[in-house]
Amino acid sequence: MALTASFSDVRRDLSTIADRVMTDHIQVTVFRNNKPAFKIVPIxxxxxxxxxxxxxxxxxxxxxxxxxxxxxxx
Incomplete structure (x- = not known):
């Protein structure tokens, strides 16, 4: 299951998002100016x-x- 987040959400809640990525092994696509900018993925x-x-x-x-x-x- 992949999630999406805005750049401002990531800036505000990076610790929470990183915990979800590591524990639930999900990918988070980060959007900036309504365009995909990068992904946070588990190793x-x-x-x-x-x-x-x-x-x-x-x-x-x-x-x-x-x-x-x-x-x-x-």
Missing amino acids: DEPIADKGYLTLADAVDADYHDVFEALARET
Whole structure:
């Protein structure tokens, strides 16, 4: 579900709008002078939620052979 808001609404209630975007995972299209100006969208999977070690393990699993080849060259 996407919502719309005026630029003045966003200026006045940015904290509330940001909370809705993050908790309800909705997009908000912001209008200025009755024209769409930009969107506020949630991030799909924040890196912080995955944890840095989990992310590092995933990168290592995908590129382990590349890292080994680079280590041999030095």
